[in-house]
Amino acid sequence: MKKNIIVLLSVLMCSYAYSFARQELEDDFMDMQGDEALAPPAPIIIPFCLRADLIVKALPNPNWDDTNRQSVIQVVIKNIGTVSTVLPFQVRLIADGVVYNQNTLPLAAGMSRTLIFRLPYWIYNPDANYTAIVDSIFQIKECNEQNNSKSFFGIG
Secondary structure, eight states: OHHHHHHHHHHHHHHHHHHHHHHHHHHHHHHHHGGGOOOOOOOOOOOOOOSBOEEEEEOOOOEEETTTTEEEEEEEEEEOSSSOOOSOEEEEEEETTEEEEEEEOOOOTTOEEEEEEEESSOSOSSSEEEEEEETTTOOSOBSOTTOOEEEEEEOO
16 A cells, blocks of 8 residues: 555656646747747656665775774765665675675665775785675665666776
């Protein structure tokens, strides 16, 4: 029931945005052309999604923690969607064929978070090559499931 209401609200909002944009364009066109207008221009359709949309925003250069003898890799994630994730989700780092996972708390719309992965070796061996994937096991329904990863490559 809740899902149906959300879908209905999304459809209604899109329909309203479409109608409003079309009317504004028609009014502007008539103002420019007077009574001689042939046809109004095509409407601008603005897509609208009522879901979270998680991305890997940045992968800064890795650092070496000499005290603990570990590579320190930061993964900056962001929710570019219109609503909170509500549920926790997993972020995955794949480095040299090894998978590292971290669970993270829900992320509000528009907010970012930095996760720290610690690898027990220097990542530049001789080059650094790794990929971060946010929501790696598809726990969150998103507007775009195709923008969840980012790769890093650095020459050692």
